[in-house]
Amino acid sequence: MQQSLVELREITKVFPGVLANDRVSLTLGAGEIVALLGENGAGKTTLMNVLYGLLSAESGEILVDGEHVDIKSPQQAIDLGIGMVHQHFMLVEPLTVMENIVMGIEPSKFGVINYPAARRAVLEISQKYGLEVDPDAKIHDLPVGLQQRVEILKALYRGARTLILDEPTAVLTPQEVRELFAVVRSLVNEGLSVVFITHKLDEVLSIADRVVVMRDGAVVGETRSADTDTAGLARMMVGRDVVFRVEKDPVSCGDTVLEVDELRVRDERKLTAVDGVSFTVCEGEVVAIAGVSGNGQTELVESIMGLRRPESGHVRLRGKDITHARARQTIAAGVSHVPEDRHRRGMVLEFDLTENMILGDHRRRPFAKWGVFDQKVINETTAKRIEDYDVRTPSARVLGSTLSGGNQQKVVLARELGRDPELLIAAQPTRGLDVGAIEFVHSRILDERREGKGILLVSLELEEVQSLADRILVMYKGRIVKEFAAGEASDEDIGFYMTGGSDSSATVDETESKGVTRGR
Amino acid sequence: MAGKEAKRMGDRLAVAAENVGIPFISVLIAIAIASVIIWIAGFDPVAAFSALWKGAFGSGRQIGETMLRATPLMFTGLAVAYGFRAGLFNIGAEGQLFMGGLAAAYLGIVLAGLPAPLNIAIMLVAGAAVGAAWAFIPALLKAKVGAHEVITTMMFTYIGRYLVSWLVTGPLKAEGQIPQTEKLPLESTLPRLHEVFAFFPDSRAHMGFIIAIVLAVVVWWILKYTTLGFEARAVGFNPWASENSGISVSATTVKALCISGALAGLAGVTEVMGVHGRLFDQFSSGFGFTGIAVALLAKNNPIGVIFAAILFGALSSGSGTMQLEADVPSKLIFIIQALIIFLVAAEQLAKWIVGRTRKGVTESA
Amino acid sequence: MLNDIITPDLFASAIRMATPLALAAIGGTICERSGIVNIALEGMMLVGAFAGVVASMFFGNAWIGVLFAVLAGALMALIHAFASITLRADQVVSGTAINILALGLTGFLMEVIYGHPGTTDPVARLLPLFSASPSGDGFFGEIWRWVYSIFFSHTPIVYMAILIAIAGQWALYKTTWGLRLRALGEHPRAADTVGISVTRGRYSAVVISGALGGLAGANLSLEQVGSFTENMTNGRGFIALAANIFGRWTPGGSYGASLLFGFADALQIKLQLFRDVITIPSQFFLMLPYVLTVVVLAGVVGRAVAPAAVGKPYEKG
Amino acid sequence: SSEDEPEDEVTDEATTEEVVDEPMSDIVAAMVTDTGGLGDKSFNDLSYAGLEMAEDELGVEIKALESNEIADYEPNIDQLANAGYDVIFTVGFLMTDTTDLKAPQYPEIVFGGIDQFSAEPASNQAGLLFREHEAAYLAGVVAGLATLDTDMDDRINEDNIIGFVGGMDIPPVEKFEVGFTLGAKSVNPDVQVISLYVGDFGDQAKAKELALSLIDQGADVIHAAAGLAGVGSITACQERGALFIGVDADQYLTVDGSGDVMLTSVVKRVDQAVFQTVKAVVEGTFVGGTNTEFGLAEDGVGLAPYHDFEDVVPAAITEAVDAARADILSGAITVGASRDAL
Ligand SMILES: Nc1ncnc2c1ncn2[C@@H]1O[C@H](COP(=O)(O)OP(=O)(O)OP(=O)(O)O)[C@@H](O)[C@H]1O
Ligand SMILES: Nc1ncnc2c1ncn2[C@@H]1O[C@H](COP(=O)(O)OP(=O)(O)OP(=O)(O)O)[C@@H](O)[C@H]1O
């Protein structure tokens, strides 16, 4: 048997109350792509953090090139040729792309950074692997797709031979995913090995050589991807059959719930982000906004929610003008919001689950009376929601920050849906969820639809959009450029408009699709 | 099953022992290090620390003295802690304290003649309001233009101090050469504890101590069980998520800093009403600043503030005895105080030592 | 009257009074950029001021005094670094403890070394670099007076402070040290994942800030006064902390903010000269710098965003 | 009075320890400093100097207890009282209330309150106050004449301006400002006396800037009543060439190396007041229940020698000072103590 490049043996890692890795073993051969699959909280990230020197395991050993190694810090992992792109990016937001990439091993003389050389080096590797970015852009101005490129470039710049990608596709459009896969294949051709964590089974099949499946902290199965299919993987993962495409009744549109009329919104940099958008959502309807991130969806949602002041136009909820309402009034009027960034807007990581569960409802009965909490009701509600939404947590009293990404998302969903809203705005509601959880969330959204709620879905996932939406609005550069009815369009059709195609142009504009830069 | 239960009980006991033990061990380490310093400096460490203990807790009177000194620190500690919980660093509690004191000194004279309970109630409320008012402009500036509260509250401290300095030498000055306000009439002062509770030994400790404890519990309750406290903490941790949940970040900021200011103002009120009976330029020994350390030592937990303030109060009241009986220079006492604060704050060190000994115990068992 | 207020000396005085604030504020900037709050600048200045005077007395050389001031400040900072980085103590508590420690240590050592509390004996001081004194009449004489007062009348550390502000600003944005420092304060885990040692980076920043605090102390004791007095820093460390924020956590900004404050203080003194014309109580003059700072802050400067990770102990994993 | 009382151990010990060479006393005397503490080169230090004098000359045992904060005043007094001290000096006007409270509680102990005016002093309590403005008036005479006399010293300029640097703007400092101003105007009606305030008593760097600004404005003689901060003003005078008039103690003696600018000092003989009080107790002549003012007449305040300026100060000045002193003693002049008198 060929010697493996990296081998993890019997890794065990314990967090207070959680056995995150239970004697996990994993091998990675040279030039191999291994997919690591598993439910939310299965311990994938933890295992990779151990390999990268961010966590130290209670027991187990790590071999690189057949040698026993003791990886105590990321520096040692880097020295061993291991690079990692984290589930939550490790980028310093106020710094530039170039600074983030070279940080730690800057080209310099006497401690003075040679910025031209740094820029050259960044451009060189970005060209070599086809990962184009503007080296002088600040991270916080970049859409996530580009931020991820920066993360990959960081690893490559450090001469990684083994690349760990923790849920790299969760935030990408199909187009971006295709590009990423091309990059990954070219990396493998260059001799790199890749560990690829994802929840998307078709991706696993299309990119990985081998699949390792984890559940509850342990490896429960391993297979060559050629020998399985998505249903088989799903079964291995959640231990039962999974329905990928939920069935839904035909739309029966009732009264108009949400009406957006010629809305114009500016972003932080005062550039027009939403440029005269109009649409309606009616009772029992799912309207999806499809678009590459950074095309104004965030600003659109924030201005509907009352988090951002629109320049002009109107927003009406059941005919009532809420254009200038603040978030509290919007919520009170019956709008729920699953934000796209759960760490920033979705939850308070330093709050425990009971507290996170009442955010936004914390002033309302039965949770609070006269400004005083009814702890009993809160605890009961939390316990019920944890149960209903299958949040994997040792208790309701742990801090939000200790949950795995997927479980955090479930908390947000449980809270927002639990409010029983008139209108649900769900932005990337299944980002980072495992297939089982996605199935559950989708069916919950359709339950809401059946109850006659209006749903505005913002998603990059065309599969999600196709399976849930009654109407699809494609947003590009702040405008709705195309509207499709359910089942009317193929993924390719939608992708075409998402990336700047128009009815008058026949081909997809290649440069536009390379990632989105707004106003630059 | 039973074994599991027992183990859990054992774990709980270990955690409990750790929570009580850590501060205790920290203090012990601090005493050990300080003893070395005292000894090197040529004094008797045993005499020094027994004097410190005696001065702090040696008699009912001394305990009262410790309580007296803990009182303003509880208020300022609560003030700073409340601010921190809302993500605000109220470094200017000292200024709010001065303004609270000013309000009490003024009202105490104006209200003379009213029945004492009414008088006292009005003064407490008004002093808190004035403290809040002194925090209001920094709060507003923070909420509206983002001016950093560390700068603004500190600047307002200096402004408040000079304002008081002028008032006590000018418009509000009592007869005579001394820059101070008129002595408050009896009905405008806080009774001493021994005047209210017969069992309490004769000391200077006053009702401010009880008010502070009650407020600590109230603040703890507010933070834990009310929407007011919930919103403050939410904004303190994550303003974006708060905003998304319909919490007004600016309104919450203003409210939190004003509550903080009110608590600090009460420190001034109770010092004037309970200790000095009047206002003068130097009536606070930096209580607003020490309150920062008190708050953080208590990890911003209002109940913890009570204990942290008592620790500081004890160090303060024990130092006089230490100076007199063990001849330790007053300056050395600062060093000892600093050491104790250090070690109590750096619980990691004590934890490490506890861990070591526990490991040793289990291994030998 | 305006002629008497707007004099070359007003500006010279502003620069002098800004210097200790600026040095400490730049120290605060470097410290906070690395993610550590330094509320102990006051104590570091105090210890620096004291060590400087003692060393200047022992060696009869003010420069050796400066050296010791810097070392002493750095040593105090090392304690702060150990407590807040290694032991992960709360940074503000540690800073408060250092301030108390500094007060006790300087007071106690003064009694040990000098046999009395209060003030030390005067020592060799650093004198102005250029000893020419302005003379000459007429327009050019006047110009020379202005130029001399503002640019050439100062003691060495005053110039050092300006150089440090410039060099610091440059280093923060042009050197590996600066880049890593900025990363540490914003996102230490990101720095850690690319192999930058959070501990080492933060230690060095805290120690440098202490050294600058010590230098600020030396400016007070070895240049401005020529002796040490208990608590002679008189809250300057706290004003410096504010100046660092005012200067938006940059060395240049810190200097600028300190200069603004120094100017307001110098102006206040000049205005006091005319108390027979401006008949307000002296306390209102003394308030001026603080009021002015709030007004400028409210009206001009606006939102200041601290380094994201400041004040939070870094825990691996 | 107290020395007839049977003494406790503390005193017994003291008696055995003392070497029998000087007049012996079994009295023990102590003081409580204000928060300024020892080393303030002002009333705390001077009180202690008075105690030391009593130790040397009367053989009493002495002790100083420093207060780190205001809350220490009362327990410090209690501690000394309980430790058996016979005489306790409480230093500074901020301790007035406390002394008023404590004196009746310990009728056997003599309390001396430095700078304290008690409305109803107990029979074992004496307020010891000083008419600083009288001495400051003499300093004003010196400064007012000196600033005109450009021949006297090359640091004296043409401008008819002198300066005053105060610590905090409070009545006890105001006395110095007012006395100094009145004295200067009495001999030089056109003189401009500029008074600046530091805002506290410890910030030497600030006090230096104030003095520099005075000198820049044309002042050539500066009097500072700013506690320790005033030392900074001395430095300013040395740097920019101006003359200085000290405060409280003879600062020629207490501030090393200040001789080249130290024209004289406004001294406040707190040491004498303390010593005299202890002496009265030792001799059994102490009479309490009083507030005693020490002025020029009682030799409780005065001008320090000119020291290095002995040969520089012209006779015109010394004569004017003598004349002013005589006028004050005779009552021909009453020096005001507050700004109303200006
Ligand atoms: N720092 C921590 N403290 C406590 N528990 C933790 C911590 N990090 C992770 N866990 C727990 O360890 C388990 C494994 O988490 P991990 O992040 O590895 O899951 P994952 O497989 O990556 O899940 P996801 O697909 O949702 O990202 C979870 O139960 C999580 O709650
Ligand atoms: N520093 C401390 N010293 C002693 N006891 C403390 C301390 N901190 C907390 N306690 C104890 O803990 C209890 C209150 O703590 P609490 O349960 O409110 O902690 P918490 O959950 O962190 O509070 P919060 O919800 O306000 O953050 C009190 O009963 C008190 O006895």
Ligand SMILES: [Mg+2]
């Ligand atoms: Mg994960």
Ligand SMILES: [Mg+2]
């Ligand atoms: Mg003259």
